[in-house]
Amino acid sequence: MPKEIIEVNQDIYEDTSILAREINKKLTEKKIYTVNILGGAGAGKTSVLIQIANRLGSIDKFVIEGDLESDIDTKKLQALGFKSYQINTHGTCHLNAPMIQAIIGKIELGNGGMLFIENIGNLVCPAEFEIGEHLKVLICSVPEGSDKPYKYPIAFQKAGAVILNKKDLMPYIDFDRDYFLSGVRAVNPVIPVFEVSCKTGEGFDAVVGWLLKSSSFLR
Ligand SMILES: Nc1nc2c(ncn2[C@@H]2O[C@H](COP(=O)(O)OP(=O)(O)OP(=O)(O)O)[C@@H](O)[C@H]2O)c(=O)[nH]1
């Protein structure tokens, strides 16, 4: 059968983009700086957000955890004293604006603070959907390999910062740092790249300093 290409010329996700802008407006009015945390499964998204949140002092912190199933990360965060809420997508590979809208309605957001949204662990779909955030942060990790910017450029294009985690494992893994950084620069010439280790805490003061600066327009 001959194939026919039909040009739609319309954003098929327009409705969720509009909702994402409404969520962003509401969070901005409430002065809640919202960070969408992207990264592959096991890159260290939860570990990184714990390291950051622990350095934010008296700033009010909220976490929304996205996973296909389970509330393991949410329970971990709650045990550490964070206001953490779980979304289970039951198969969907990314969080979307309606999911965030539904859960935000259940959170008592004060006036001012930071909301971290840990997206589903993969480098593809989560990068493509706005969910009301002010910033996307991409977590990469040394064991994933240095070729990720070349294979998954959209995630690097859309991110406002890259955090290269598990720096402590560099001596044990063939990770080509220059190759990784060149790949990042090729798709996103201006993006800051922070090299950190959740195991040692190295590099997080710089991350938090940058984040506080980025969010200062809301204070
Ligand atoms: N050596 C080392 N291990 C780390 C570091 N950061 C995280 N880990 C370990 O990596 C594993 C995954 O960390 P998580 O923070 O759960 O990763 P995640 O991206 O949230 O994982 P999912 O939510 O399952 O996608 C855990 O066993 C962590 O202890 C690090 O900097 N160095």
Ligand SMILES: [Mg+2]
């Ligand atoms: Mg996690």
